[in-house]
Amino acid sequence: MKHLNEDDLILLHYRENQSRNADAHLRDCATCRANLQELSRVLNAVQPPQLPDRSQLYGAEVWNRLRATLPERQPRWHQQMAAWWRQPRAWAAASAVAVLVVASFLAGHYWKTDTTTPIAGTPPPGATEKGRDRVLLVAVGGHLERSQMVLVELANTPDADGVDISQEQRRAQELLSANRLYRQTATEAKDANVAAVLDQLERLLIDIAHRPAKLNKADVESLRRQIESQGLVFKIRVVESNVRNELRKKSPDPRTPAAPPSRQTT
């Protein structure tokens, strides 16, 4: 019988050995078991040196020593952009810009008239319209999905005192401005159904944003009832589903050539 060598035993001691043969051999071989035990006895006696105490302020002390030695950095442009994107206020600003862009798409989508005459040599208007509609639908779909997530999370909040909803409130606040623009656009476009759902959502978002950040058990229950009684989550799902269907229809099928351009009018 070939016994395990010292390297095998070291791997076994540190549980790095993946070999089933070594495990099986160890089960059957008393000599190797004794050798492993002896190695482990020695290694277990090797303890790390006791760490000198460092106070809670140690990090600040290190920083104070380090600070003067740090050179100024010249960031690359993409790193500046990345840092900006990671700041919460950047998201709010970007959302606002996105909302304005989408709102203008919406306005164009609803108010456009079929008065343009194609000019020879220019790209067919349908191509850009399709692109615009897609962007619009993606944005509206995303907004509805995010809103739905906030409502579902709140509806599933456990019954308890002192429940913290500050995160959901912050998200509700961020969704509000976007929702307002979408609702106004839908109203102006005379899309009563969508406008009604967005109006209902807006009132609920305002209510969530203005509640105290910590809810007691009764508040949690009342908020849940409010969300459920209006059936708002279901309505949002329906609208969102319609938007997604519309989006699918507008997505070009990669297996077929692009359809001839056609200008959609309302």
Place this chain on the structure above:
Amino acid sequence: MPSSGLILEMEANDGVAVAQVQAGDREAFRGLVERHSQTIFRVAFRMTANEDDAEEVVQEAFLRAYRSISRFEARANFGTWLYRIAVNCALDLLEKRKHRQEQSITHGDEDDAPEIQLASTNPGPEREVLSSELQQRVAVALRELTPVERIAFTMRHFENRSIEEIGKTLNVRIGAAKNTVFRAVKKMRRALEPAMRSAV
């Protein structure tokens, strides 16, 4: 041990701070230093067994991290990246010390040998079991290892890092990392076994 939620929060905070530093905000580095100093000190002390050397490693590790932070990729874990930098700083310091020590021995100046700090004389229940002689032998045996063996042994034995991770940290193949751990363990064993036999 921090909870997984706390770890995720730390990672998120690290990500924001790293991006800010990359964008030129030097002050944002403060958060990273404050969050990771204790861990890096622990690693550095375990590797150098000397408080002043450990402080030097901490300082150097953060400085190197700051200088090369533009190469840090956002999807990586800052703590892991910094840990690897600190290990390599410790390795550099040990090699520098070893080189200086060899030179001083050649020139007959033995006072320049680095001081090894033994475990605290303030005994806890487990430490009472270990004789002070054995502790001294452990310290001496660690000192007898080559710098790379000492780093590999510390990572595997004290820090519970896998051989694969040791290889990645030291930028060597897994086979080389494995052999370094083997050599270190065997040396430690040869140094300690006689004392342990006599203690039995």
